[in-house]
Amino acid sequence: MSMETMTSLQRVLTTLGHKEPDRVPFFLLLTMHGAKELNMTIREYFSKAENVAEGQIRMRKKYGHDCLYSFFYAPVEVEAWGGSVIYSEDGPPNSGEPIIGSFADIKTLRVPDIKQSPCLVKVLEATRIMKKMIKDEAPIIGVVMSPFSLPVMQMGFSQYFDLMFAEPILFERLMAVNEEFCVNWANAQLEAGATAICYFDPVSSSTITPRDLYLKTGYEVAKRTLARINGPTATHLASGNGLPVVADIANTGTAAVGVSCNEDLLAVKAACRSKTTVLGNLNGIEMRRWTPEQTENEVKSAIQQAAAGGGFILSDNHGEIPWQVPDDVLMAISQAVHKWGWYSKK
């Protein structure tokens, strides 16, 4: 007997409203695994919108999780800015040479036109196809890089630090162009059918930036940017730590926050209760070698720590499950949620 009384979308909206749905919603944030489903190389898979839409639909059917994920890979944005993408056979594409070679380049940087960027048009097309197929059954989660985190790919990490500390005016200028792009890109995805936008902002995590600096930089950027995005957002720290800043992140107007496996989930939940939904926090890297028993225990423990009262979506802690994580682990996660995730026994 199925105990489900809600669609995935209803389940997710209920938990985002800090109420308990029928069971704990879970997001398997799978990207490259779609290529395995379609028997393609990673590069071939991402070359067509249809592949990604089909891959997402098939994976949801297989694992029964509560979303579709229209994320291709982070460097898709750098590609739009004129950068290159380097594919790999067994991992996510990476960004190539930085597009900002010297600080002076920032002065002439122009916001890419989304309609003129084939790589972004492809993502929008995939979103549209998914929306047509899934309708209001499950949410489609779109992705943007935060204007504050994108520069690592635009100019390299150490150059970006130098900019932040030595060139405040150029830093602000870079934030302004990136904010413009981020808002356009998020709104285009929402228009194409995305239900919510995951705002990836690991540079704001306490792993990279301490709270006082965050409040002067990433926090202000997020407040300005999220206010202009025409739909719900989730802020993801991509497995960077966030406990010292979760309350601040909640203040940026985001509906959920993605947290690291290196943090005490109970404490995170306590800090977020009724303010913002917790998304997390299974260790995606370690998951590769989890046994079925361990998988069940990890899922059960996360649910016990964070599910009460709603405001919790179970997922991995990075916002993308590595290519090397095998099928049986993903299946075991799904089974464990369907075993331990019910809110009230009938």
Added chain:
Amino acid sequence: MKGRVGMNNLLSQDFEKALLDMDQRAATKILTQACEAVEPIVFVEQVVMPALEKIGDDWDKGLIALSQVYMSGRICERLVDTILPPASPNRTSQPAMAIAALNDYHSLGKTIIYSSLRASGYELLDLGRVGVDELVRQTIEHKLRIVLISVLMLPSALHVKQVVERLKQQKCKAKIVVGGAPFRFDQQLWQEVGADATGANIADALKVIHRIMEEMA
């Protein structure tokens, strides 16, 4: 002796503060004053190394920014180069050592470890970004006895296994020390890929290299 230790503690604190403020001038001043009284290598061991270890630790605890860790490493590297030039006998008598980023295009982790080791008086080659073949070739060519590998992506971490196997085939006994995000998230991964050691941060890297050097001595 006691007075000396007390002075070093104070000095270390000032030095650490200068680094965290990213104030190269203040750091240089402390170094110049201290080196009037002690040998450069003593300053490196008693002030620079503890400061860098503490900074790495504080970053791990989320107390300071990565930018501060990075800048501290760079400042120390520059300062130490002036008092312990690369050809100094204190540096060159050690086993040949190098660091590389395997496959990945991201080198911040590698740069931080490289600077910290150099600032601690060690000499090592920076091989930059290399693939498996190239790393094996260079290890043999430079007769390396310690190879540090830094990665960011999980597939790159898994490719360390090929490096280890290929070196074994060639009867090369270089010690392989790995680090980077995947090794921080999966604490068994370094053993799985056949590395000899791993480290999660600067302090670990210094400890591990110190230990291996002693074993080799």
